[in-house]
Amino acid sequence: MEDRKPDAEGAVEKDVSRRGFLAASGAVAIAIGCGGPILAALASARSSTKEDGPRWAMVVDTRKCEEKGDCMACSLACHQTHNVPEIDSKKEEIKWIWKEPYKHAFLGQEAEHMRHGLKELPITVMCNHCENPPCVRVCPTQATFQREDGIVLMDMHRCIGCRYCIVACPYGSRSFNWKDPWPRGDDNEPVDSPPNPDFPTRMRGVVEKCNFCAERLGTDQGPACVEACECEALIFGDLNDPESEVRLLLEEELSQRRRPELGTNPHVFYLV
Amino acid sequence: MIEKALTGSKRYWIWLLCLIGVIAVGKLCYFKQLSEGLTVTGLGRDVPWGFYIAQFTFLVGVAASAVMVVLPYYLHNYKAFGKMAVLGEFLAIASVTMCLLFIVVDMGRPDRIFNAVLHPSPSSLIFWDIVSLNGYLVLNVLISHATFSAERKGIRPPGWVKPLVILSIPWAVSIHTVTAFLYSGLAARPFWMTAILAPRFLASAFAAGPALLILICLLLKRLTGYDVGRQAIRTLGKIVAYAMAINVFFILLEVFTASYSGIPEHMHHFEFLYFGLEGNTVLVPWMWTSSVLSVIALVLLLTPKLRSRENLLAWACGAVFIALWIDKGLGMVITGFIPTPLGEVPHYSPSMIEVMIGLAIYAAGALILTVLYKVAVTVRKREPEAEWAERAHRMMVDQREKEAVAAGD
Structure with a gap:
């Protein structure tokens, strides 16, 4: 040539x-x-969390959760608190905390002859507030970011709706507002008023997810889901505090995390 | 120069009107999407990217493939591509424009598009894609404009063009590499998380793009009499043959690794593509069509006797283009989501609105391409062909010799 x-x-x-x-x-x-x-x-690849100061984490005791079968109290409370709309379409639904069968939550760990019913056992899942969150890494506008206390947050006013974070999340923990979550009437006011006036509503076209109730942590309240759980199956606390309940539980019991092999270092722990 | 696009035959105007019609319909569909949200598409929480992003990915390849003409012509002084180089550059301009449009229509909040510039995030591959795509567009506009207007005036292109041409070559490679990185760095999506994704993207791009360019050149010859020359077509045909062979080889490598290792999360995606998963066989007929077309194309392209017959080459190029469009414009992106990281098998097919918006973007690309080609063909047909080609080439050689002497000193 x-x-x-x-x-x-x-x-x-x-x-x-x-x-x-x-x-x-x-x-x-x-x-x-x-x-x-x-x-x-x-x-x-470096995390932005600090060594000192709190590092928030959640422990889900699935044995306690199992007691109440199809209880959805945590999910209801969370979605009320955060004005998460109920959307009647699996394709477009918005979920901050919900239940997945064990075989989905812990994909690849189900075995043919495991404890009776475990495969289908509903496991409470939410954002894992990873130490190395892939969603934060891929966001083109820093609309999703990690605080020093480890909580991964969304700035829904900055989000451009590219959905790269949804693509990057290995847990399916992020939801997109495919349409207006609170349809507006002619006066531009929501037709159904969102349940919690103290928490902002979203517009269509942005991503949202569990925020570990960052807005409540400053007050004396814990996360809404933890408060709502009657079985005390959800335990929230500071991993950096050696006396905290989460820390003691993790040191005593055998826990597991979702997809630890991916290096995301999830901060939601499961006692199965 | 643009005034050349304002006069033309009836056929030319009817074609433009058709394109504008398709764009208008797509625009209406886009207004619906803007006012109701992306709910009007077939996308959902499990398949958040689909038709739009897949077209974007495919077209980045077409844009990058201009380098297959530019490199031999400018770096290796391959004269036969003299009449084709500008066609390649214009194709790149039209393709990059389509890429950018596909990105915009996929966004949930296009009104905030400048957030990506106001809050630049180098850790995001989207940031690098924005830089590389826009840079590539600017490079191609500058280069083709400068060389073309110089050629028209019969003067030497300005000195700054040469370094830009050199820069545009690796830049073309980078746009598709970065686009592959967009996918291949995601631990959540094992189908894409393969180091061979970037080379595979490049191979398929260097087959699909030149195949399209050959078809366009043959069409131009028939419609306008603008002939890029037999030699140029033949050489480009060889490039398509090699690139297509390498692409098929890469696909087979992927299939081997996934199926021999037997790791379910790698295997399931290929099962979904070629056999269907849990009753979802939506891509199966497409993928087998793509495979059959690839084999036919390879037979035609790898046999010199067949390849050298222009009509067979055209069929082969058509087969390559369709096969690779299916592979990249349908299979590649959607399959990354099926099954989901939670092991579910969602259904996705683009909605009518999604397809119409997509068609409108393709029509916009065709419109840009038509206008640019009209200008190029009209300008060049005015003077005896051999003359300008010789002159343009002479200028380049002179300059290179001067540079070589300067470098020697």
Whole structure:
């Protein structure tokens, strides 16, 4: 393909400079195509949580949760508190905390002859508030971010609705507002008023998820789901506090986490 | 120069009107999507990206493939591509524009698009995609505009063009690499999390893009008499043949690793693609069509006797383009979500509105391409062909020699 006629003395030099071009091009290609993103990836692999100060975590005692069968108290309370709409379509529903059968929550860990009923046992799932959250890494606007206490939050006013975070989350913990969650009438006011006037409502086109009740942590209240659980199956606390209930439970009991092999370091722990 | 696009035959205007019609319908559909939300699409919480993002991915490849013409022409001084280079650059411009449009229509809050610029996040591959795609668009507009207007005036292109051309070559590779990184860095999606994704993207791009360019060139010759020359078509045909062979090889590598290792979360995606999963066989007929077309195309392309016949080459290129569109524009993105990380098998197919908006973006691309090609063909047909090609080439060689001498000093 290449034109290599040795017609002039300049041919060799031409070749050399051409090789130079190619080398330079290659270098630039690596710099643009790979270098930038790779450096950025390395930089972002670090967590932004602090060693001192609280590190919030949740323990789900599925044995206690099992007692009440199809209880949805946590989910109801959470969704009321955070104005999460009830959408009658599996495709578009918005969920902050809900139940998944064990075989889905712990995909790949189900066995043919495991404890009776465990495979189908509803497990309470929510955002794992990972130490290394893939959603935060991929967000193009820092609309989702990690606080120093480990809570992964959403700025729903900054979110551009690209849904990359949903794509990156290995737990299916994020929901998108496919339509207006609180349809508005002609006066531009929601037709059904959202249950909690103290918590903002969302617009269509943004992503949302469990926030570990960050808005309540400043007050004396714990997360709404924990408060609502009559079986005391949800235990919330500070992992950095050696006396905290979560810490003591994890030190005493055998716990498991969802997809730990992915390196996300989830901060929701399960006692099965 | 643009005034050349304002006069044309009846056929030209009817074609433009058709395209504008499709764009208008798509625009209405987009207004519906804007006012109701992405609920009007077939997307959902389990398949959050679909038709739009898949088209974006496919078209990034078409845009990048311009490098297959630009590189031999500018770096290797391959004269036969003289009349094709600008067609490739224009195709890149139209494709990148379509890519950007597909990104915008996929956004939930397009009104906040500038948040991505106001709060730049280098840890996100979207940031790098924005940089690389917009940069590539600017590069191609500058290069094609400068070289083309210089050529028209019969003068040497300005000195700054050459470094830009050199830069555009790795840049083309980078746009598709970054687009592959968008997918291949996600632990949640084992179907995409493979180091071979970027090379596979490039191989399929370098087959699909040049295949399209060959078809366009043959069409241009028939419609306008603008002939890029037999040699150019033949060489590009060879490029399609190699790239397609490498692409099929890469796909087989993926299939081997997934199926021999037997890891369910890797295997299930391929099962879904080629055999269906839990009754969801939506992509199966498409994928087998793609496979059959790939084999037919490879037979035609790898046999020199067949490849050198222009009509067979056209069929082969059509087969390559459709096969790769199915592979990348349908299979690649959707399958990453099926099954979900929780092991469920959701259903997705694009809604009518989604398809109409997609068609409108393709029509917009075709419109840009038509106008640009109209200008190029009209300008070049005015003077004896051999003359300008010779002149353009001479200018390039002169400059290169000068540079070489300067470098030698």
